[in-house]
Amino acid sequence: MKARRDVFQAIADPTRRAIIGLLAKQTQTLNTVADNFNMSQPAISKHMRILTECGLVVMIKQGRERHCSANFKALEEVAQWAEQYRSFWSSRLDALENLLNESD
Amino acid sequence: MKARRDVFQAIADPTRRAIIGLLAKQTQTLNTVADNFNMSQPAISKHMRILTECGLVVMIKQGRERHCSANFKALEEVAQWAEQYRSFWSSRLDALENLLNESD
DNA sequence: ATGATATATAACCATTTGGTTTAGTAAAAC
């Protein structure tokens, strides 16, 4: 049994972020998703597997089609991680100033 | 010349996220950062290089030491990307419901 | 039944990743 996929790793790939973007507009089948990319269907299939493994996408089998839908809740972890540092970048306390103050 | 590093890829690694967390508390030298991890100093050096290449960390040479400081502004891209989908997960329109509605 | 369609699975491959150890180099301490 594989260790549960990491959502940070899942969104590291630009193709997978683009897939999320597509699914935000509407649920799509795997094939219609694949039409948007310049790569083979198995490649998209693999990306989709990674996305489902970390909970970012839910796939439901309907006949011979797989209907794919994004589960944006899984992005909360990412948003929260990044946002915890927002006060740092929105304040005056960013990296350069830290360093400059330090060397004063 | 290497293509500019991607911040999404940079934060995909848990060690690098931990480094960001450390630098949020205070600027540190490369060595003091390395003390927090169970890996060699060159390994941390490499992580730090990736972090600086995508702008997440700023390093300033001071004598023989490298003072490392996080530049949280570089996280804005990540926060914004994730947040654009917040309305989806905070509303009732999440994946499962989409699919269930569809198959009604 | 036969064939087309939608997808998964397998086998394969090149490249990247994340680590290692072993030098090097530059600054500080003695």
Add this chain to the structure above:
DNA sequence: GTTTTACTAAACCAAATGGTTATATATCAT
């Protein structure tokens, strides 16, 4: 000036990543 110290760079390695093509499987259409 010799030795630590802080780090970088190089050479190496196993494993993971992201793609391919070819094949299998299940469903739908005829």
